[in-house]
């Protein structure tokens with residue numbers, strides 16, 4: 078998929094996210110604005126508790142926004158029926174695996190649920206999409222293993238393959254690289270980058286791996302306490318967006334290397 082064919086997938090306008098408790102709004106973040114295009118890999122970074130998961134849950138319609146608009150392919154997400162939404166948006170929450178007592182192939186096949194009948198019969202298209210997902214993430218050698226036999230990194234790949242089998246325009250992943258070593262963090266993010274550019278899918282994920290995200294993402298959303306900035310990593314570095322992420326008493330962002338340094 079070339080850049081010539083890029084189109085808008087998600088538009089977020091004046092979004093305010095948070096929780097309503099006893100009729101009172103607890104605002105986690107507000108004034109969030111960004112647009113995601115097809116074929117892009119986008120990382121969300123920010124300190125613990127700043128609202129990354131809350132934002133991803135709001136964009137996936139798991140929880141309501143406090144105010145503002147989220148449009149998926151030009152239509153307000155509130156107007157999508159559950160099945161329609163499941164054929165446009167897939168969500169990968171690594172901690173939530175349906176059952177580890179099924180095989181890799183069976184777990185990936187669950188991605189086809191929005192399209193199959195109530196007993197889950199797979200047709201030719203379903204089988205093709207499952208095979209394609211297995212191939213894209215390079216899981217051919219693992220398909221008959223039970224999920225409880227997998228390492229964290231392998232399981233992460235399987236969850237990505239399940240989202241790919243779901244064949245949606247937008248894939249959202251909440252912290253897809255937690256529990257992985259630095260090599261496998263880079264490995265998973267590189268797979269995501271390749272899939273976004275090869276398939277034209279838009280992939281949005283949250284991460285604490287700021288250095289890797291800066292290196293690999295097309296765009297980033299940087300969430301700090303009072304501000305959310307969006308753009309290409311190099312532009313965000315120039316704007317000083319990463320410098321505002323954490324208190325400066327312990328670590329400081331080095332704009333030359335694009336990484337954080339610990340004060341000695």
Ligand SMILES: Nc1ncnc2c1ncn2[C@@H]1O[C@H](COP(=O)(O)OP(=O)(O)OP(=O)(O)O)[C@@H](O)[C@H]1O
Pocket residue numbers: 096103105123124125126127128129130131132
């Ligand atoms: N169910 C809830 N009700 C009320 N407040 C909540 C709820 N879930 C989370 N919060 C609060 O919302 C804020 C944002 O939490 P969230 O989990 O979105 O942050 P995060 O950026 O994903 O954090 P982390 O990096 O630690 O995973 C936090 O202050 C948290 O305490």
